Amino acid sequence: MxxxxxxxxxxxxxxxxxxxxxxxxxxxxxxxxxxxxxxxxxxxxxxxxxxxxxxxxxxxxxxxxSDIQERSGFVDFFPPHSAYPVIVAMGMALMGLGVVYALFLFLIGLGITLCGVFGMTFQYAGREG
CATH class of the missing domain: 1.10.287 (Helix Hairpins)
Structure with a gap:
């Protein structure tokens, strides 16, 4: 460096x-x-x-x-598919609509977004490395 x-x-x-x-x-x-x-x-x-x-x-x-192989190794686990990004996107869209139209839409969107973020975070939490 x-x-x-x-x-x-x-x-x-x-x-x-x-x-x-x-x-x-x-x-x-x-x-x-x-x-x-x-x-x-x-x-x-x-x-x-x-x-x-x-x-x-x-x-x-x-x-x-040096060779390329000197820095190579195990990269990480990448999940094959997940529905949680779509849930987060829907929650964010509802939050945006809630800012424009009504507070209850914002709160519903906030709840959906938090559920999606926690789902994405802990989806593979019990997986062995």
Missing amino acids: RPEARLFAGVALFFLLTDAAYLWFAREPAGSAALTVSFLMSALISFFCWANHRRRGTRPEDRPD
């Missing part, structure tokens, strides 16, 4: 220099605040990538002599 850390450190440096120039010439607080937040966010990502590189070392995709 060293290349990503360097990339985002460069982005953070750009935002810092741009922020300093903007603060000096424009003297406008909104733009300076936006550039400061951009600097802080890119510095945070750079620090995260640097810390991951120090903790885990070089990844296979960082080496030119």
Whole structure:
């Protein structure tokens, strides 16, 4: 993750220099605040990538002599079919209609949406990994 850390450190440096120039010439607080937040966010990502590189070392995709099989493995379980996304969509549609027409439609849609979300979440909860 060293290349990503360097990339985002460069982005953070750009935002810092741009922020300093903007603060000096424009003297406008909104733009300076936006550039400061951009600097802080890119510095945070750079620090995260640097810390991951120090903790885990070089990844296979960082080496030119690595193979694809070095990163492969068990992906995860993907459910074959489920009716719960349709239930969630119907509940959201009722919630949208409830915002326009009446509170009781919104509450019915909220209940249907919550049932669908909980159903999707716990549909395969008892499944062995």
